[in-house]
Amino acid sequence: MAQEINLRRLVIKSFHVNSVEWGEHNDVTPDGKMTVSRELLDTLMEENKDIIEKIDIQIIQPGDHDRWTNTMMDIIPVSTKVLGILGEGITHTITGVYFMMTGVDVDGVQTYEFGSSEGNLKDKLFLNKAGTPGDNDVIISFDFLFKSHMGQDMNACTRAHGACDKFIQSYRDKLKKFKGDLCTTRNTYYDTVRPGKKRVVIIKQVAGQGAMYDTHLFGKEPSGTEGSKSIIHMGNMPVVVTPNEYRDGIIRSMQ
Amino acid sequence: MGIGPSTKETSLHHFRDPLLEVVSSDPEIDLMGIIIVGTPDAGEDKLLVGTRAAIWAECMRADGAIVSSDGWGNSDVDYTNTVYQLGIRGIPVTGLNFSGTMAQFVVTNEYLDAIVDINKNPEGIESENVGENAVDALDARKALAMLKIKMRKKEQQG
Numbered sequence: 001m002a003q004e005i006n007l008r009r010l011v012i013k014s015f016h017v018n019s020v021e022w023g024e025h026n027d028v029t030p031d032g033k034m035t036v037s038r039e040l041l042d043t044l045m046e047e048n049k050d051i052i053e054k055i056d057i058q059i060i061q062p063g064d065h066d067r068w069t070n071t072m073m074d075i076i077p078v079s080t081k082v083l084g085i086l087g088e089g090i091t092h093t094i095t096g097v098y099f100m101m102t103g104v105d106v107d108g109v110q111t112y113e114f115g116s117s118e119g120n121l122k123d124k125l126f127l128n129k130a131g132t133p134g135d136n137d138v139i140i141s142f143d144f145l146f147k148s149h150m151g152q153d154m155n156a157c158t159r160a161h162g163a164c165d166k167f168i169q170s171y172r173d174k175l176k177k178f179k180g181d182l183c184t185t186r187n188t189y190y191d192t193v194r195p196g197k198k199r200v201v202i203i204k205q206v207a208g209q210g211a212m213y214d215t216h217l218f219g220k221e222p223s224g225t226e227g228s229k230s231i232i233h234m235g236n237m238p239v240v241v242t243p244n245e246y247r248d249g250i251i252r253s254m255q
Numbered sequence: 256m257g258i259g260p261s262t263k264e265t266s267l268h269h270f271r272d273p274l275l276e277v278v279s280s281d282p283e284i285d286l287m288g289i290i291i292v293g294t295p296d297a298g299e300d301k302l303l304v305g306t307r308a309a310i311w312a313e314c315m316r317a318d319g320a321i322v323s324s325d326g327w328g329n330s331d332v333d334y335t336n337t338v339y340q341l342g343i344r345g346i347p348v349t350g351l352n353f354s355g356t357m358a359q360f361v362v363t364n365e366y367l368d369a370i371v372d373i374n375k376n377p378e379g380i381e382s383e384n385v386g387e388n389a390v391d392a393l394d395a396r397k398a399l400a401m402l403k404i405k406m407r408k409k410e411q412q413g
Contacts, residue, residue: 072263076266093270114329124385130391201319202278209329213294236294238304242288
């Protein structure tokens with residue numbers, strides 16, 4: 001029997017956040033405390049004033065889901081590269097809190113294509129799935145009020161994702177500096193060749209038709225938009241990635 | 256939010272994707288890679304990109320493929336073609352797709368015989384509730400189990 005061959009290693013170190021509160025600045029510490037501030041919003045608004053009327057941030061504590069939500073554009077983990085590029089080296093990620101990006105325009109039109117998820121959050125968001133927060137997780141709601149028709153415009157939606165990503169980057173920059181041995185859990189993954197075994201390929205068909213139905217790849221940071229490429233701009237052509245690249249957040253879901 | 260909030264794969268979903276975890280951790284499978292393919296607007300392009308994905312799989316000498324889909328309806332055109340293109344190339348194929356009671360394939364072909372319906376809503380509908388009908392580990396295990404059977408069958412048939 002041929003030996004398995006490990007091509008490259010990816011270590012994902014998770015740091016669990018226990019408390020999320022309002023604070024003077026955006027901050028997160030290895031002992032599990034996160035603070036959220038609105039101080040960055042002025043800059044983000046200034047950069048996007050032609051498309052966005054207002055950005056609202058809410059901290060949604062576990063169980064506090066009996067509230068209105070606009071349609072959910074994405075749920076995003078906070079992860080950052082510490083060593084190497086996407087797919088290898090070391091990644092730090094935060095567990096216990098996730099960003100939820102939502103949007104509507106000033107005319108009340110939800111930021112959706114076919115099918116939107118606005119309504120009471122406790123009904124509209126199924127928890128404990130791979131792509132959704134768990135019962136005990138905090139949600140940071142990042143809600144965009146777009147100018148008229150801008151919530152249906154591909155460029156405007158992409159820029160909104162960029163604005164949200166910039167906000168998340170302020171946490172990534174802190175998380176990058178955490179001492180690795182303070183992590184809560186550590187997972188090691190290999191891109192592995194198993195000679196002689198059945199060779200299987202996964203084909204993931206992803207969104208690629210326009211605003212709110214786009215998929216970005218190859219961001220500089222895990223699940224990030226900076227430096228990322230739209231699959232629409234790549235002609236929706238198939239792209240091959242390694243398992244480790246995939247699990248390191250090479251996709252940012254822009255739908 | 257694209258077509259089908261209940262099947263939507265968020266960035267968090269991709270980060271901890273159950274399909275990838277199930278396939279990559281199986282010691283009997285040599286996972287070669289993940290082909291990510293878009294869903295263009297125009298009909299001709301839909302057929303082009305899915306065919307290119309199948310050609311990738313053929314050139315990689317894949318013994319089998321699992322095709323998953325984010326969304327349903329219009330994107331089923333892309334999906335059924337990709338499965339067909341794999342099928343006619345002799346590559347055993349299974350997949351994951353939302354059907355429920357409202358989204359069965361409009362166009363079918365003989366290679367669509369092992370597609371797991373990822374519906375979890377009791378009425379089989381697109382509920383527009385985020386996460387409700389998304390792919391989970393059980394769906395992925397079913398698709399992989401069926402693929403193993405199909406690959407074995409092909410081997411036995413020579």
